[in-house]
Amino acid sequence: MSQELIKVLLVEDNPGDAFLIQESLKKRRKTQFKVTQVERLKDAFSCLESDQFDLVLLDLFLLDSQGLNTFTEISLKANHLPIVVLTGLNDEEMAIQAVRLGAQDYLKKELAMGEVLIYSLCYAIERKRTQEQLKQQKIQLETTNAELQKRTKQLEILNDELETFSYTVSHDLRSPLLSIDGFSFFLEKEFSEQLNTQGKSYLKRIRQAVSRMDKLIINLLELSRVQQIEMCITEVNLSEIVKTIFKELKQQDTQRKVEFKIAPNITVQGNKQLLKIALENLISNAWKYTAQEEVATIEFGVLSTSEQNIDSHLEIEQNQLNSEIDLSPILPTPIYFVRDNGVGFDMYQADKLFTPFQRLHSSGEFPGTGIGLATVQRIIHRHQGKIWAKSTQGKGATFYFTLS
Ligand SMILES: Nc1ncnc2c1ncn2[C@@H]1O[C@H](COP(=O)(O)OP(=O)(O)OP(=O)(O)O)[C@@H](O)[C@H]1O
Ligand SMILES: [Mg+2]
Structure with missing residues (x-):
């Protein structure tokens, strides 16, 4: 100047x-x-x-x-x-x-006159320059913003297309699989006598693989479906849903000794269909990963305010491992949990829990497709909530979630 x-x-x-x-x-x-x-x-x-x-x-x-x-x-x-x-x-x-x-x-x-005039003119020029710069920056910001919105829209469309694609593929894959299942079933039923031991073993393995693949496709379909279900929000009694899930699990395996603890009347605002899918996954995990316990304990509840404070300290450690955690918004909202006393998992691998197909235990130890928790996470996110987990290997696991 x-x-x-x-x-x-x-x-x-x-x-x-x-x-x-x-x-x-x-x-x-x-x-x-x-x-x-x-x-x-x-x-x-x-x-x-x-x-x-x-x-x-x-x-x-x-x-x-x-x-x-x-x-x-x-x-x-x-x-x-x-x-x-x-x-x-x-x-x-x-x-x-x-x-x-x-x-x-x-x-x-x-x-x-004099300095007043000079000062006023210089100041006017500087102020106009700043205003022009601000105007330019505003235009630039608006352009960037419009570009971002356009890209977000494109991404949403692509995402929807991908969801529809994976849904269709999964759906279409199921029909040939059902044929294999049906024909192998009749082969086993009607022609088993004509097969030697090795033939029978091959057939058994085919049927097991078919069953595994069918489970995988069903889980993939569910993962896509949770994204597409319309979000109608009503009052949902989570305790009642959990009770029904426990009853069904007990009926499927009457031999197991499992102690269920359910906090009564936990009601939330949410999508009942989706929350049922989420709880089914969390509780069937607790059921599955406590299979080796003589007496399993599975608990569903909500943290009290004092427990939330204690837990928030523990979460700081996990924060480094699991990017899901952001303590500030967690404290005022209720934190629901599903806890078990099963095998637990290694906390250093906690960040993989919610990634599709990632499993922390081998199929030999515990069967599964690794899609359940990814589905749960999508459901919780659709409710603007957060989900995270804590565990000590051999001493059980607790899955926490919030619903905003
Ligand atoms: N309650 C739990 N205790 C210990 N480990 C668990 C528990 N729940 C989940 N996990 C670990 O997280 C992984 C991912 O869980 P997820 O439910 O997504 O898959 P899965 O149970 O293996 O298969 P599926 O898709 O059939 O549910 C599991 O493979 C297991 O290693
Ligand atoms: Mg599971």
Whole structure:
């Protein structure tokens, strides 16, 4: 700025005022001003067309234009330039209006001399520059924002297409599989006598593989489906859902000794169909991974406020392992949990829990497809909630979730 030459268009029809202003702007040590003076608005327009200026210093009362109109006319032509309005004794109110309409500043003529004038002009130029920069940044931000929104929309469409694709593929894969299942079933039933021991063993393995693949496809279909189910929200009694799941599991295996603890009447606002799928997965995991316990314990409940505080300290450690955790929003919302006393898992692998097809135990130890928890996580996210887990190997696992 100090080395700059500032080109001023002075629109002033009073020769005395014009002279004083030009004198004030002469021979400044740091800033050099080149002043072009005109007396009429129409001359100002021609100057603006033929030359480049840094600033317009404008008297509102000219021979060919009077009052606020002078400002509006010139600001239409010199919208990109800072305009400083010169006022007489009685037109300060009008100058204020000009500032409201976009003038950078106004100066009373009797004060428009020396340092005050210089300061005012430099300040007006700087302020206009900052405003222009801000305007540019705003335009840039709006463009980036629009671009981002466009990309998000494209991603959503792609995601939907991918979901539909995986749903269709999974669905279509099931029909040939059901044929293999049906024909191998009849082969076993009606022709088993004609097969030797090795043949029978091969057939058994085919049927086991078919059953595994069918489970995998069913789980994949469910993973896609949870994304597509419409989110109708109602009051849902989680305790009742858990009770029914426990009853069904008991009926499937009457031999196992399992102690169930269910906190009564835990009700939430959510999608019943989805929450049932989530709880089925969490509790059937607890059931599965406690299979080796003589007496298994599976508990469903909600943390009390004091437990939440204790847990939040423990979560800090897990925070490094599991990016799901963000303590600040967790504290005020209820934290529900499913706890068991089974084999547990290695906390260093906790970040893999919710990734599709990732399993922390081998199929030999515990059968499974590794899709259950990914499905649970999608459901919790659809409720704007969070899910995370804690475990000590050999001492059980606890899965926590919130529903916003
Ligand atoms: N309650 C639990 N105790 C110990 N480990 C668990 C528990 N729940 C889940 N896991 C671990 O997390 C992995 C992922 O669980 P997930 O439910 O996604 O898959 P899965 O149970 O192996 O198969 P499926 O898709 O049939 O449910 C499991 O393979 C297991 O290693
Ligand atoms: Mg599972």
